[in-house]
Amino acid sequence: MASKNINILVKIWRQNGPLAQGAFEEHALKDISTDMSFLEMIDVLNEWLTRKGLEPIAFDHDCREGICGMCGAMVNGTAHGPDKETTLCQLHMRRFKDGDTIVIEPFRTQGFPIVKDLIIDRSALDRIIAAGGFVSVNTGSPQDGNTILIPQHVAEQAMDAAACIGCGACAAACPNGSAMLFASAKVSQLALLPQGQQEAKKRAINMVLQMDKDGFGNCSNHRECENVCPKGITIRNIARLNREFMKGSFAIDH
Amino acid sequence: MQLDSKIPEGPLAEKWDKCRFSNKLVNPANKRKYEVIIVGTGLAGASAAATLAELGYNVKSFCIQDSPRRAHSIAAQGGINAAKNYQGDGDSIFRLFYDTVKGGDFRAREANVYRLAQVSNNIIDQCVAQGVPFAREYGGTLANRSFGGAQVSRTFYARGQTGQQLLLGAYSAMMRQVATGKVQMYTRREMMDVVVVDGVARGIVCRNLITGEIEKYSAHAVVLATGGYGNVYFLSTNAMASNVTASWRAYKRGAGFANPCYVQIHPTCIPVHGDYQSKLTLMSESLRNDGRVWVPKKAGDTRKASDIPMDERDYYLERKYPSFGNLVPRDVASRNAKEMCDAGLGVGETGLGVYLDFSDAIKRDGLDVIMRKYGNLFQMYEKIVDTDPAKEPMMIYPAVHYTMGGLWVDYHLMTTLPGLYATGECNFSDHGANRLGASALMQGLADGYFVLPYTIGNYLATVAPTPTDTNDAAFDQSVEMVKDQTEKLMKNTRSGKGKETVDHYHRELGKVMWDNCGMARNAEGLKTAINKIPEIRAEFWENVTVPGSGQELNQSLERAGRVADFLEFAELLAKDALAREESCGGHFREESQTDEHEAKRDDENFSHVSVWEYKGEGTEPVMHKEPLTFENVTPSQRSYK
Numbered sequence: 049m050a051s052k053n054i055n056i057l058v059k060i061w062r063q064n065g066p067l068a069q070g071a072f073e074e075h076a077l078k079d080i081s082t083d084m085s086f087l088e089m090i091d092v093l094n095e096w097l098t099r100k101g102l103e104p105i106a107f108d109h110d111c112r113e114g115i116c117g118m119c120g121a122m123v124n125g126t127a128h129g130p131d132k133e134t135t136l137c138q139l140h141m142r143r144f145k146d147g148d149t150i151v152i153e154p155f156r157t158q159g160f161p162i163v164k165d166l167i168i169d170r171s172a173l174d175r176i177i178a179a180g181g182f183v184s185v186n187t188g189s190p191q192d193g194n195t196i197l198i199p200q201h202v203a204e205q206a207m208d209a210a211a212c213i214g215c216g217a218c219a220a221a222c223p224n225g226s227a228m229l230f231a232s233a234k235v236s237q238l239a240l241l242p243q244g245q246q247e248a249k250k251r252a253i254n255m256v257l258q259m260d261k262d263g264f265g266n267c268s269n270h271r272e273c274e275n276v277c278p279k280g281i282t283i284r285n286i287a288r289l290n291r292e293f294m295k296g297s298f299a300i301d302h
Numbered sequence: 303m304q305l306d307s308k309i310p311e312g313p314l315a316e317k318w319d320k321c322r323f324s325n326k327l328v329n330p331a332n333k334r335k336y337e338v339i340i341v342g343t344g345l346a347g348a349s350a351a352a353t354l355a356e357l358g359y360n361v362k363s364f365c366i367q368d369s370p371r372r373a374h375s376i377a378a379q380g381g382i383n384a385a386k387n388y389q390g391d392g393d394s395i396f397r398l399f400y401d402t403v404k405g406g407d408f409r410a411r412e413a414n415v416y417r418l419a420q421v422s423n424n425i426i427d428q429c430v431a432q433g434v435p436f437a438r439e440y441g442g443t444l445a446n447r448s449f450g451g452a453q454v455s456r457t458f459y460a461r462g463q464t465g466q467q468l469l470l471g472a473y474s475a476m477m478r479q480v481a482t483g484k485v486q487m488y489t490r491r492e493m494m495d496v497v498v499v500d501g502v503a504r505g506i507v508c509r510n511l512i513t514g515e516i517e518k519y520s521a522h523a524v525v526l527a528t529g530g531y532g533n534v535y536f537l538s539t540n541a542m543a544s545n546v547t548a549s550w551r552a553y554k555r556g557a558g559f560a561n562p563c564y565v566q567i568h569p570t571c572i573p574v575h576g577d578y579q580s581k582l583t584l585m586s587e588s589l590r591n592d593g594r595v596w597v598p599k600k601a602g603d604t605r606k607a608s609d610i611p612m613d614e615r616d617y618y619l620e621r622k623y624p625s626f627g628n629l630v631p632r633d634v635a636s637r638n639a640k641e642m643c644d645a646g647l648g649v650g651e652t653g654l655g656v657y658l659d660f661s662d663a664i665k666r667d668g669l670d671v672i673m674r675k676y677g678n679l680f681q682m683y684e685k686i687v688d689t690d691p692a693k694e695p696m697m698i699y700p701a702v703h704y705t706m707g708g709l710w711v712d713y714h715l716m717t718t719l720p721g722l723y724a725t726g727e728c729n730f731s732d733h734g735a736n737r738l739g740a741s742a743l744m745q746g747l748a749d750g751y752f753v754l755p756y757t758i759g760n761y762l763a764t765v766a767p768t769p770t771d772t773n774d775a776a777f778d779q780s781v782e783m784v785k786d787q788t789e790k791l792m793k794n795t796r797s798g799k800g801k802e803t804v805d806h807y808h809r810e811l812g813k814v815m816w817d818n819c820g821m822a823r824n825a826e827g828l829k830t831a832i833n834k835i836p837e838i839r840a841e842f843w844e845n846v847t848v849p850g851s852g853q854e855l856n857q858s859l860e861r862a863g864r865v866a867d868f869l870e871f872a873e874l875l876a877k878d879a880l881a882r883e884e885s886c887g888g889h890f891r892e893e894s895q896t897d898e899h900e901a902k903r904d905d906e907n908f909s910h911v912s913v914w915e916y917k918g919e920g921t922e923p924v925m926h927k928e929p930l931t932f933e934n935v936t937p938s939q940r941s942y943k
Contacts, residue, residue, distance in 0.1 A: 051576075081576055085686075088578050091805075098803045098858060101795070103849045106857055108368060110541040112581050114682065115466055116372040131685075138685045163512060164855045167368075171489065174369050178481040182474035183433045187353040187751045189424065190431035194388060197442030206435040207460060210467060214371055234474075243433040 378465025406734020536812020
């Protein structure tokens, strides 16, 4: 863990509201420790702005452990920055060199209106889940957990899909602004498990319809989504979503 | 303040049945006439929202994040306990109960803990039915692992992301109710006050974090599921936005605050590495199943870990606690790490770290097996520290992680303010002075799925099912109070007097708390803290600068409000720690230790819950005691040797 300090130039997007005109703002930052996380670098910038009496940059973040899905921005054009399978909060400044220029802007896609600076409105993702991303089982006394046997490899595949953190990087990276990777992760998790079968026919269709309503595009296999997904979710899930959607469309009993 | 715990009479195993039978019921047709506010959408809040809506109640659910799925329960890694005894290794409801009471150092209520153990099995069944992808054996049965403080394997898990999967289960159950209209979801709202009308909780006041507007919401009952207060230490494993504000405002409105000094300091976190550090990262306790904790035997040994021969390493947990070894409870593991570092045996650049070494486990089981269990944790560690735990031992150090103290609640989870409930980490009820690993998820879901939905009906049945509104003057008074506070927080910026940032004061408070009220406490240090905290608070109000305005999205203002409350709450925490002159669980008073430096309880004088009552600004709070009686276990000196 050899730490050193670097100087960087940050070009960061400022926008005071959904309808306001936005623009890049430039800040030269000195002596940034390479052990810092990317968000800690923004903290340092914000502390400096605050002391100057200027407004700090608004950005979403919470757990800073790469699991809550709250943070995210485009860093030099890539969602969550240059590291594979890494959320913005887990990106560290050791990834950058002295003298680098770093361009930071919000996730941009029709489904995610900008709220302020880097903060976006991702409530569409909640609406997609509300449309069918669940198993309809009321709290009560279900059967013993071990009466539903699930082979280990199936449970593992379901877990691979369930690992989605709902950050929205997939939609932001997609040239079509599609949230298919997000929706397909939930559809896949439940399609793989016996618990999800009863509602399988409706689920895919309802979630896709909601996605359309919220202004997301369709998938045309660019694979940009899986390239930026911090949890390594693959587009195989999209193939499964398409199968589920087709199966549902041909079903006559729902 | 009356402390009636409302624990049913009769044998331990029958208490919960008795309670459920004696509870009044709300007729199904009337349930739709009641409204319940639930603040927080973590495990305790989301599970309660989903379940109450399924029962027919109208739920208003609030969270500070942009989506209810982001509550900090999501970051829990290791697992969730249940007394299923699937492994046939001697587990039972009584053993889970006993381990939890003992792990909590005999400072929790027997009846609450027993109920927790009873419903633990239902939680697993419920989550499996929801499609939570728990780890499985090859044959398809549920897998288990062991956790600190237990000698049976009763922990269910989903890789190192158990909290995430359980929360997404509860979240999706809640979103299903959002779609039916039974749950009204309010995101990006921060609760600023509980509104009390005629002595009962009838609503809340929130700040809309997007517009800055102060909003009023009414209901027949209010539930706080707002998590713990670990961020009073500034650096902790809590999420950045985790705060004490909701509990603290409830306290100021008449809810007793219990055992604020019980703070859990988790032994396996990534050590602090710089002044700019914003938070600490936990490495799941499950790592202690296969990792061995050690330090060099010689102080100041700067050799690389791999260059230190076996006989020059001190595997101190295995040496001191042969029967539990590396799986001693968290408080014991943390204190021992501190002791080693205080003796100059710590490792790493700062000397504040110990090794957690997987080389033996990798030799024994192969890298594949170890990576399957801990792969994501190894990756997370490597991203932060830039070394690979498969090649070099991890360096770990204790960090503030969980708070056992919280709002006092009776057996029904109601606070001392009628109509106000507290569930999950924000109440004090089940973990005593120390929480066992994998028990937080269990308690959050027990409260939300299986306790509150039964007990809240007993209260609602006594409230008229008439529509609620926010017309009472108490709502406007709360709004005015919140606006006044905002005004006060912004005044230094307008006058140009404000010099320091919110974080500056938060850091300063955190340092005082960690130094004087951390892993080991003594009267002198605590008195220092009690003197220093008001000084920092006064300076904060004089000098803090908060840019922007109150009528817009303003993250500096959000943080300022939270830190203002931490600055008040910290003093109560220190006072509670000073009053409790014994050591118990996570609360270690240097004046009270055995010859072997283990925590020494004083059951004669301190077998009680300390419950603090707010008496107004500038007036000393009053402490009440709820005596703890043990009829089914005999409090003993905890031994993990």
